[in-house]
Amino acid sequence: MRYVRLERDGVPVWGVVQGENVRTLTGAPYEGLCYDGHTLPLSGCKLLAPCTPTKIVCVGKNYYDHAMEMGEGVPEHPILFLKAPNTLNDPEGEIHAPDFVGRLDYEGELGIVIRKRAKDVKEADFADYILGYTCLNDVTARDVQKGDGQWTRGKSMDGFAPVGPAVTDEVDGRDLAIETRLNGTVVQSSRTNRFMTGIPALMAFITAAMTLEPGDVIATGTPAGIGAMHPGDVVEVEIEGVGVLRNRVV
Known part of the structure; x- marks a missing residue:
């Protein structure tokens, strides 16, 4: 899978890239995959760093x-x-x-x-x-x-x-x-x-x-x-x- 992190309505959310679209998740993928029912065009997404490191x-x-x-x-x-x-x-x-x-x-x-x-x-x-x-x-x-x-x-x-x-x-x-x-x-x-x-x-x-x-x-x-x-x-x-x-x- 290809994971991205993006900004939606001013809030960071995670998603999975599927073709030209992103299916967004309820939480980080390292917590298990749970889709929230929304799909966004990848080309229109403001991408964020795909990680949330403590270090x-x-x-x-x-x-x-x-x-x-x-x-x-x-x-x-x-x-x-x-x-x-x-x-x-x-x-x-x-x-x-x-x-x-x-x-x-x-x-x-x-x-x-x-x-x-x-x-x-x-x-x-x-x-x-x-x-x-x-x-x-x-x-x-x-x-x-x-x-x-x-x-x-x-x-x-x-x-x-x-x-x-x-x-x-x-x-x-x-x-x-x-x-x-x-x-x-x-x-x-x-x-x-x-x-x-x-x-x-x-x-x-x-x-x-x-x-x-x-x-x-x-x-x-x-x-x-x-x-x-x-x-x-x-x-x-x-x-x-x-x-x-x-x-x-x-």
Whole structure:
């Protein structure tokens, strides 16, 4: 299924995409599917981020080529950091950095939306905990990140995690093409089968340390090709079988 979250009469609601329409639900899909009897044309929907995270757990340097371009070597185990819920941004939402940010970067990533509470997940059971896969842009104030010596402030500014447009269980996240475009030019291109730590192992590693709640998101890391964005730019993250996440920098 392909799930979306949208605004109807000023209220967020969930829905299931069926062709060119959306059948809306009474609640979040991780609570079980219950249709409310309404159908809307997808083209007329204002889409929201298809998740309601208590936290966004991000994996740093999960592609070898990105680890090399950062010049900091290959980690011995996954490097985790958090983006706070205030970073959540919608498909077509605007990206804006505070005036003190000198360099604003895109980082296209595969996102995993959690379906049920996950703790001490075994690798063999990883799929039981996943609602589906989505596109995510780990927007980063690069100069702030480097200047602070740690990643919290540079990664967790308002609107720094656009997600969407849909979350789907119709693909296998372990081998998907991922591409980031800046003003139509391809700047990142890779496949998720190039992760240094694959999705089953990531689920086990993360949940050994912390409990994931329904609606939480795992950002699985970005490939090489990171770069700066400026006001007026349009950045798109496209993942095979998932969709295109598009946002404008203002």
